[in-house]
Amino acid sequence: MSAEAREPLNREQVAAVLAGRLERDWIVNLGVGIPVLACDFVDLDAGIVLSSENGLIGYGWHAPHGHEDLDIVSPGMQYVVLQPGAAIVHHADAFGLIRSGRVDCSVLGAYEAAADGSFANWTPHADGRTDLGGVGGAMDLTQGAKRVWLAMFHTTPEGAPRLVERCTLPVTGGRHASLVVTDLAVIEVGERGFELLEHAPGYSVEDIQAVTAAPLSVSPSLRPMPV
Amino acid sequence: MSAEAREPLNREQVAAVLAGRLERDWIVNLGVGIPVLACDFVDLDAGIVLSSENGLIGYGWHAPHGHEDLDIVSPGMQYVVLQPGAAIVHHADAFGLIRSGRVDCSVLGAYEAAADGSFANWTPHADGRTDLGGVGGAMDLTQGAKRVWLAMFHTTPEGAPRLVERCTLPVTGGRHASLVVTDLAVIEVGERGFELLEHAPGYSVEDIQAVTAAPLSVSPSLRPMPV
């Protein structure tokens, strides 16, 4: 494959890759942005429950076009479909579930992800103003979920790396991310920083390192992302 | 009426007297013991809502014999009947309503009531053990309700006064009682201590003072209890 032919994954493909990594019987919270798109790709037959901070416990894929129910809506304003056995709770109870530690995986978007697993996703400004931003449920989820994953684009539209040694934006706090899925790679975040598990088809380790502002170690079982 | 003919009120009569003093559109919590018996006498057409700490909002009279529903039960294990417009909540939400300050009147039983409005109703022992007793919801109600009334017998079965200068048993704390309804009298508790508003038929002020261990002032509009 020539360098010209290679294409980063689109949003849906990133979502599909992360969906494929969710495990049987997990309770999962998909954040606004790319993560919630994974609802179309999650294996609901494996007992995975999608639960959102606005109180939908047990939703599934996006509603088919023309069949949207405006009251069955994700926090990212995606119209979804309830699964058999779904239950609705109010916002305080929904966050009670999140803080209770029962959510197996919280998948969030991020502006930046650092090699120690910290990340930034509540304000795009580093101006020190803590009164302005869009924190949503991220800080609750990073404290409550058993593990935190990130789904994001590998670089800014201008090509600047988002995976960095240390965040320049204010971090979200709480549990650090253990996995980052981007349009170019699947990266585990562990004791030794970023470890490349999967690469987008056509991208070499060097290609990905070139747009990553922290060292990448390479998994012995490195493989292409399943798209 | 001869002294021989006079009779203290029975439990139902005490309950009926206190029920008659509840005001239009009040939200009322009737405590275990005599107070809950008032449910048969409350003027529900006046918009009074009986709400209990186990989550029944909008119950009314006792269920007719043979028509008891074991799931529609007061904290004192009286089977009652739900009114049109009733709603059920769980125990934490029921106490949320109580602490929110929306309960206009909490009627409680008591072992002792003092002239300053303090009272004792969570343990019959003065042995200093705070681990043993039956506090139930009393301490929450005295903190949350807009006013606290007591319904109790004027004396112990042995004839000892229960209305006293100062409680000998551990007090319940929170808002002080502003009214005490007994089998002998209706007494307001205010700045100047006990004020006799009503007396049981056939009982004189002196009769009631004789079994009350604190001074009684007498209301200018003293009248017999309406039984």
Added chain:
Amino acid sequence: MPRPERYDSAAAAVADIPDGSSILVAGFHAGVPWNLVQALYEQGATDLVMISTTVNRPLLDEDGRVTIADLVLAGRVRKVIASFTAAPHPSQPNAAEDVFRAGGAEAELVPQGTVAERIRAGGAGIPAFYTPAGVGSAYAEGREQREFDGRTYVLERGITADYAFVRAQRADEAGNLVYRRAARNFNPIMATAGRCTIAEIDDPILPAGSFDPDQVHTPGVYVARLVHIAEGRIEAPRRTRRSGRELDLDAPEDTGDAS
């Protein structure tokens, strides 16, 4: 949906509960998981911490029903947390109270709204909160107090437990629970606060999706084990109505007992 495990009997549902466990027991007159408590009694676990609104009176010798008080009398309980730990009047002795007085088990007496809120907090990941209940009484002495906006409150801790015993009228295979009337009481909040929540169900268990999602009281994600008690079910005792000057004459808060 991850499905709760289904059990054929209350005995099977509680069989693996180890000594030293903490157990929330729901109910208040109605909605009591009598069958699970009975099975626990027969199962033999000891050194238990029992959290419930009432210790109850011991009923085993009276009508065969088992209460927390029976577990206390059997020496199986290390500690209870409840808002009724003793008889309301010396003339109505509760044998469990004698065990507490003698130091055979520890009792923690907590206002009922506080115990409810502590359980709700525990189940919602809130470690501690302030509440006014108990201020001005001996309860608050020795507890941490703090003023907010000129009013005094007591610091209280959230409660979670190894197990929660709940009882619902209906359940579906996803573990969603629906309670009836005042039988709801502590059930929904305890279901959130147990690390392993065991639900005894009155009606046969329905297929997932049988409930309107708007009308579920306890979402199935909180329920680990379901047991439909089909036969020989232990029900709440029925109280006959009393009147006149009677036993509970001296009892401002009555007994809190289930009988």
Added chain:
Amino acid sequence: MPRPERYDSAAAAVADIPDGSSILVAGFHAGVPWNLVQALYEQGATDLVMISTTVNRPLLDEDGRVTIADLVLAGRVRKVIASFTAAPHPSQPNAAEDVFRAGGAEAELVPQGTVAERIRAGGAGIPAFYTPAGVGSAYAEGREQREFDGRTYVLERGITADYAFVRAQRADEAGNLVYRRAARNFNPIMATAGRCTIAEIDDPILPAGSFDPDQVHTPGVYVARLVHIAEGRIEAPRRTRRSGRELDLDAPEDTGDAS
């Protein structure tokens, strides 16, 4: 039952709200009391404190719908408490953000679970509680923190307000409310935290007793005013589904906006 007052229009239901009021506004995409917010805008009250999960984008000039951002732009708001107070990306400016930056109104940014719990606490008479959200971030700096069992938590205060605006699908004359699906969100908790709770209702109001008491979401005792919006009702905007590399590419938490 004390009945909530019935109003013929949203305008009538909010007519007496004075300057300086604090107002909870429920909803998150669904369940937003659009008609009450619009009526408030037209009513003219100023110096308001608005508490809602999102400030939203100003929509008045775009589609005629009024949001809290429009109230901010009109100089009617002293302070907002929300979990979305600014645009997720500088390329998506929210004019209300400029007002905050210029000091024209105060913004308090609060994690969404914390704002929900603060409202639930306020409505339940809990003055303060501890929660982990925000620990390890700039949010927690300057806030009181405390350890429980080796983990750090932030102290948060309960929120009550002069008014709560809620929206329900159904109501009965006793004020009992029933919400539909994710339109429930903040509505039940805000209904408890308003000293005067005003509910806009989609369906015609039913006689008291129309609901199964087990299935009421907000008991009528919390509701002061009911208004059935019969005609010209403002509904939630409908979002068309997007795909590909688009506007919200940089937005980890997207906009929190209703459009």
